[in-house]
Amino acid sequence: MIVGKVVGNVWATRKEEALNGLKLLVIKPMDYYREVDLQTFVAVDRVGAGIGETVLVVQGSSARKAVGKVEAPVDATVVGIIDEVEINNDIEGWKGGRYGAHSKNI
Numbered sequence: 001m002i003v004g005k006v007v008g009n010v011w012a013t014r015k016e017e018a019l020n021g022l023k024l025l026v027i028k029p030m031d032y033y034r035e036v037d038l039q040t041f042v043a044v045d046r047v048g049a050g051i052g053e054t055v056l057v058v059q060g061s062s063a064r065k066a067v068g069k070v071e072a073p074v075d076a077t078v079v080g081i082i083d084e085v086e087i088n089n090d091i092e093g094w095k096g097g098r099y100g101a102h103s104k105n106i
Contacts, residue, residue, distance in 0.1 A: 001058055001079075
């Protein structure tokens with residue numbers, strides 16, 4: 001699963017028939033351990049998420065199953081809206097721990 005931020009919407013008047021009726025969102029993955037810029041991707045929305053919300057995304061066969069269309073050309077599906085993420089950066093073996101334990105309210 002991936003934690004990401006909804007940064008946009010996708011509208012497509014022409015698309016594969018299996019995608020009709022599905023809301024498409026642009027997702028920016030979030031990495032709480034490294035300061036890296038991860039590539040955005042498009043995901044089907046199953047929970048009514050909106051721009052600016054932090055979401056939980058599944059990919060691959062889980063994404064198609066969440067949509068209920070196993071044969072649909074779907075790579076990623078938003079399956080949850082996240083209220084809070086708690087990260088402990090002091091875990092042994094992690095070498096970048098600047099912040100220690102903290103919660104991030106979304």
